[in-house]
Amino acid sequence: MKTFTATYTSPLGPIVIESDGQAITSLRFSKEQACVASTTQEKTGNEAATAPPIITETIQWLDDYFAGKRPYNVPRLNPQGTAFQKRVWQALFTIRFGQTKTYREIAQMVNCRSAQAVGQAVGANPIALIIPCHRVIAAHGKIGGYEYGTEIKKQLLELEQL
Numbered sequence: 001m002k003t004f005t006a007t008y009t010s011p012l013g014p015i016v017i018e019s020d021g022q023a024i025t026s027l028r029f030s031k032e033q034a035c036v037a038s039t040t041q042e043k044t045g046n047e048a049a050t051a052p053p054i055i056t057e058t059i060q061w062l063d064d065y066f067a068g069k070r071p072y073n074v075p076r077l078n079p080q081g082t083a084f085q086k087r088v089w090q091a092l093f094t095i096r097f098g099q100t101k102t103y104r105e106i107a108q109m110v111n112c113r114s115a116q117a118v119g120q121a122v123g124a125n126p127i128a129l130i131i132p133c134h135r136v137i138a139a140h141g142k143i144g145g146y147e148y149g150t151e152i153k154k155q156l157l158e159l160e161q162l
Contacts, residue, residue, distance in 0.1 A: 006055050008062050012152050015062065015129075021052045023078035027127045029148040058130075065129065068159065070097040079126045084110075088121035095135040098160040102139055115139075123147060129156070 001020055007030065008015040018026035057075045064071040079089060091109045095101050103115040103122070112118055125133040128148065134156045138144035146153035 004052055004055060006051060006059070008059055010062065011066055012155055017055060017058050019052060019054050019058075020078060021054070023054060023076040024058055024127055024130065025078050025080065027058070027130055029128065029152060061130065066159070074130060077127055077130065079131065081121075081124060081126070084112075084117070085121040085124055088112075088118055089125055089127075089131050089133075092122070092125070092132050092136065095132055100135050100137045100157065102137055103144070104139060106136060119144075135160075 003025070004019045004021055006017045008017060010029075012029065014030045016026070016028055016030045017024065054075055057073070061071045061073065061075055079086070081089070087110045088106060091106050094109070103119045106122070107113065107115045107118045110118065119136075122133045122136050123145070125131050125147075128134070134146060134153045136144065143150055143153055143157075
């Protein structure tokens with residue numbers, strides 16, 4: 001299976017987008033040097049490849065998101081994880097733009113007694129931003145952890161308050 005990658009230059013740093021050509025399989029902030037967003041390469045080869053439409057759709061979604069718009073047309077996603085992780089990630093889609101929920105609230109939504117287990121599933125989310133794990137906060141309104149650092153999480157939550 002071919003994997004296509006592109007790097008999107010966001011206001012918060014580079015974001016790496018990965019796709020199998022049909023769906024997004026990964027979207028993450030990167031500490032690596034950013035490259036042009038339209039540059040797409042297959043991981044399995046050295047030849048440059050044309051970006052599949054799903055990459056272009058995702059770049060448009062990111063443009064809208066960082067412009068403060070509420071992007072509704074979610075690109076097709078194919079996150080890999082356990083059945084429990086996928087239930088948690090699906091629950092994250094219920095958190096509206098500009099809103100937050102606690103790990104405990106998500107645990108109740110997925111009929112799980114452990115907010116910690118939910119926290120681990122949230123932390124394993126392979127498609128940041130689109131699956132809005134940054135909207136999950138700790139008890140008593142504390143920001144909680146974030147794979148890419150609490151400063152980026154704080155900036156994302158502030159961006160959504162526009």
